[in-house]
Amino acid sequence: MTGRADQTEGTDVWSLEAPDEAATLEIAAAQAAWLEPGDFVGLTGDLGAGKTTFARGLIRALAGVRDLEAPSPTFTLMQVYDAPRGPVVHADFYRLRGPRELENLGWDEAVADAIAIVEWPERVAEALPADRLEVEIRFDPGRGPDYRRLTLRGKGAVSRRLALALGVARLLKRAGWSGARLEFLQGDASIRAYERLTRLSGATAILMISPPRRDGPILRYGKPYAAIAKLSPDIRAFVAMADGLRGLGYSAPALIAFSVEEGLALIEDFGSATIAEGGVADGARYAEAIALLVDLHGRELPESLPVDDESYALPIYDIEAMLVEVELALDWYAPAVARATPPTGARMQFLAIWRELLGPILARPTTWTLRDFHSPNLHWLAERQGLKRIGLIDFQDAVLGPPAYDVASLLQDARVDVAEDLEMRLAALYMRRRTAADPAFDAPSFAAAYAAMGAQRATKILGIFARLDKRDGKPEYLRHLPRIERYLNRNLAHPLLRPLALWYQNHLPRALGQPPVKSDP
Numbered sequence: 001m002t003g004r005a006d007q008t009e010g011t012d013v014w015s016l017e018a019p020d021e022a023a024t025l026e027i028a029a030a031q032a033a034w035l036e037p038g039d040f041v042g043l044t045g046d047l048g049a050g051k052t053t054f055a056r057g058l059i060r061a062l063a064g065v066r067d068l069e070a071p072s073p074t075f076t077l078m079q080v081y082d083a084p085r086g087p088v089v090h091a092d093f094y095r096l097r098g099p100r101e102l103e104n105l106g107w108d109e110a111v112a113d114a115i116a117i118v119e120w121p122e123r124v125a126e127a128l129p130a131d132r133l134e135v136e137i138r139f140d141p142g143r144g145p146d147y148r149r150l151t152l153r154g155k156g157a158v159s160r161r162l163a164l165a166l167g168v169a170r171l172l173k174r175a176g177w178s179g180a181r182l183e184f185l186q187g188d189a190s191i192r193a194y195e196r197l198t199r200l201s202g203a204t205a206i207l208m209i210s211p212p213r214r215d216g217p218i219l220r221y222g223k224p225y226a227a228i229a230k231l232s233p234d235i236r237a238f239v240a241m242a243d244g245l246r247g248l249g250y251s252a253p254a255l256i257a258f259s260v261e262e263g264l265a266l267i268e269d270f271g272s273a274t275i276a277e278g279g280v281a282d283g284a285r286y287a288e289a290i291a292l293l294v295d296l297h298g299r300e301l302p303e304s305l306p307v308d309d310e311s312y313a314l315p316i317y318d319i320e321a322m323l324v325e326v327e328l329a330l331d332w333y334a335p336a337v338a339r340a341t342p343p344t345g346a347r348m349q350f351l352a353i354w355r356e357l358l359g360p361i362l363a364r365p366t367t368w369t370l371r372d373f374h375s376p377n378l379h380w381l382a383e384r385q386g387l388k389r390i391g392l393i394d395f396q397d398a399v400l401g402p403p404a405y406d407v408a409s410l411l412q413d414a415r416v417d418v419a420e421d422l423e424m425r426l427a428a429l430y431m432r433r434r435t436a437a438d439p440a441f442d443a444p445s446f447a448a449a450y451a452a453m454g455a456q457r458a459t460k461i462l463g464i465f466a467r468l469d470k471r472d473g474k475p476e477y478l479r480h481l482p483r484i485e486r487y488l489n490r491n492l493a494h495p496l497l498r499p500l501a502l503w504y505q506n507h508l509p510r511a512l513g514q515p516p517v518k519s520d521p
Contacts, residue, residue, distance in 0.1 A: 014166050018148040024050055024137075026179070027150060028057030031133070033182050033195075034165040035062070037086040037113045039158065040129045042121035045137035050148050051119045054135060055090055058117055062088050072119070078105060080114075087114040094120040099127035131156035167262035168207065172197075175257035175266050177205060196269060204269040205256055210235045210396070211263035219324070228324045230315035230399050235263045238396035240305040240312035241370075242267070248299065250292065251381055251391045260308055270391035273382070276375035276416040283422055285380055285390075289373075289410055290426050292387045294433040297367045297403040317369055317401030319358050322456055326354055328463025329511070336470045337462075337481065338510035346507045353499050358456070361402055361449045369401030373409045375416050404449035405457070412454050412487040414461050414480055420490065451494035458488040462511060485513050 018024040035041070041058065043051040056070040062083040073079045073092045081088040089111050096102070102124060121128055134153040141147070154162030172178050180197035185206075195207040212234040216224040232238070235258065245252035253267035275285035304313040315321075330347055334340045342350065372394045379391030407430055411423045427450060434441040461484050465477040489512050492501035504512050 014152045014162070016150045016152070018050075018146075018150055019144055020146045021050075021053055024053050024146075024148055024150070025057035025060075028054045029061035030169050031152075031165065032058055032061030033168070034161050035085075035115050035133075037115060039115050040111075040132040041115070041117045042128065042132055042134045043117065043119045043137065044122060044134065046139075049137040049139050051135075051137055054137060054150070055117045055119065059083075059088055059090060062115060078107075078110060080110065083115075085115070089114045089116045090118075091116065092119045093123040096120075096123045099124045102127055131158050133158050133162060164209065164211065164262070167259060167264055168209070171257055171259055171262070171264050171266060172207075177256075177266060180205075182207070197266070206253070206267050206269045208235075208238070208265045208267055209263065210238065210265070221320075225324060228320055230317060230321045230397070232396045234260060235265055235396070236260050236307050236310075236312050237398065238265065240307035241395045241398050243307070244302075244305045244368075245392055245395065248296070249387070250296075251379075251384060251388045252395070253391075253393060270379035270381060270393065273380045274375050275378045275380050275390070276413065277380070279416055281375070281413065281416050281418045281422060282380075283426075285378075286410065286418075286422070286426055287429060288387070289378055289390050290407070290430050291433070292390050293373070293403075293406055293410070294430055294437070295387060297434065298437050299367075301368050303400060314368065315399045316366070317362070317371075317399035317405070319355060319362055321399075322358055322362075323351055323354055325460040326456060326463075327351070328467065329459045329508070331463060332466040332470060333462040333511070334508055336466045337478075338508055340508060340510065342507045346503070350503055350507070353503055354456070357452055357497065357500065361404075361452055364402065364445070364449075366400040367403045369399050369403075369405045370395045371397045371399060371401075371405070371409070373406040374413045378410075402449055402453055404446055405453040408450055408454035408457055412458065412490075414484060417483060423490075448494060448496045451491045451497055455488060455491035455497055455500065458484050458491065459511075462488070482513075485511055489513065 016027055018027055031041075035058075043054055045051055052070075052072040055072075056068070059070045059081055060066060060068045062085065063081050064084060068081075070079075070081070070090065073090055074094065077093075077095070078089060078091045081090065091105075091107075102108070121134075132155045134155060136151040136153070138149050138151075139147060140149065152162060152166075154160070169178070172180065177197055177199070180199050183196045183198065185194040185196055193209040195209070197205045197207055213226055213231065216226060219225050219228060221228065226233070239255060239258055239260070242252045242255055246254070251270075253270065256266040256268070258265035275282055275289055277285075304311045306312070327347075330342060330350065334342060370392070377392070377394040379393065381389050381391045407427065411418055411426055427447075431441070431443045431446060434446070435443060462481065465480060465484070468474040468477045488504075491497060492504065492512070501512075505514065509515065
């Protein structure tokens with residue numbers, strides 16, 4: 001399979017060879033993985049070229065029925081199939097004389113929220129949607145009775161998705177996983193997506209789709225938010241950290257195959273069990289996660305790691321990164337949830353307090369801070385021994401930062417209630433073990449850093465979850481806000497954070513579960 005991209009016309013063009021009908025069906029079925037309701041697929045080519053064969057392969061994959069007949073709708077003009085993602089409309093426009101006849105078919109109503117597969121779309125060229133997949137099929141009897149050359153063109157918004165889909169196909173073929181069944185998995189609150197692949201043998205793997213991050217608007221210092229916050233720009237960070245963590249003896253997913261350029265990785269499947277099975281914090285499993293952090297934080301760790309014949313340097317989790325994160329609460333949580341807009345002076349005071357609070361903590365020795373070290377990303381691998389029972393994922397945004405950050409991330413789990421007594425017991429366990437391993441470990445300083453990192457993370461997450469609702473249309477994250485607000489209250493009780501607690505009381509009391517401060521008439 002070969003491909004080329006034509007960016008000047010906003011169209012991706014890919015050419016594929018199908019030596020027999022089975023290959024045509026396989027190519028068609030592969031496109032089912034990325035098509036969505038509302039998509040339009042136009043099939044062109046001479047009579048007998050194989051348009052109906054392609055449509056049949058696509059319909060079978062979308063419907064999940066391997067032997068579905070799916071005949072040509074030459075005489076009926078249109079046939080509708082039920083599929084898990086919604087209706088699939090297979091149409092043949094050969095007998096239409098122009099776009100006006102679509103109205104007589106009730107076309108607009110038929111394809112609303114459906115995937116449309118149309119043979120002879122050129123008959124109504126003026127009415128075709130700008131965003132579409134075009135499949136041109138040509139046969140060459142000289143190369144075999146069933147030989148076909150298929151040219152796929154992604155128009156408009158479909159172009160990028162087609163390029164990604166074909167990149168996935170190449171990766172799976174290279175890894176020997178072509179033909180595996182795909183199952184979409186609930187992703188995290190990021191740009192990444194995940195699919196579980198299952199072979200006929202029952203073997204499984206995870207496809208991670210993590211395209212290179214697009215630059216957002218410039219925020220300050222000539223950089224977008226992601227660059228300031230030290231978020232990984234591409235999949236190299238995941239590959240480097242996976243190898244680095246496994247090299248230390250931890251359970252990070254084995255890499256079956258990956259493509260840095262396309263942002264794809266086929267990785268080991270850790271299953272679905274986590275340290276918070278059923279949404280309940282398991283004290284024994286959380287204690288094992290604490291033991292892993294004790295072990296990690298007691299090591300001398302490299303600041304860069306090899307990846308793809310290059311070197312990946314872990315970013316430093318500096319004060320500007322932490323400040324731009326806490327500002328998310330002012331930009332999103334305050335107006336959208338708390339219905340408050342702190343004035344400019346209050347915002348400047350907020351940042352000044354954080355800067356003074358964080359400065360001494362960030363000046364201390366750092367470690368690998370995995371950054372999202374909490375239950376959804378910590379699988380429980382019961383068949384393994386010791387620290388290997390903790391399966392680590394979602395560490396691509398790892399930085400060089402304070403040891404207290406990941407401890408707070410674990411024990412103040414954003415999605416699972418961790419009782420205060422369990423949190424305190426496990427925090428004490430961490431400090432006892434660190435002290436036993438290193439008598440110079442400063443437990444009081446760590447406790448203060450733990451409160452500060454917990455407050456920083458809680459403040460950031462209030463902003464992120466409000467943004468996920470307001471900007472990204474994901475209101476389900478709002479249900480976690482009361483838990484985050486409780487964590488924030490716990491942290492602000494530390495004497496070191498008294499100035500920050502007073503600021504919240506005066507300017508954002510909703511984050512503390514308090515009513516707004518009434519101003520004098």
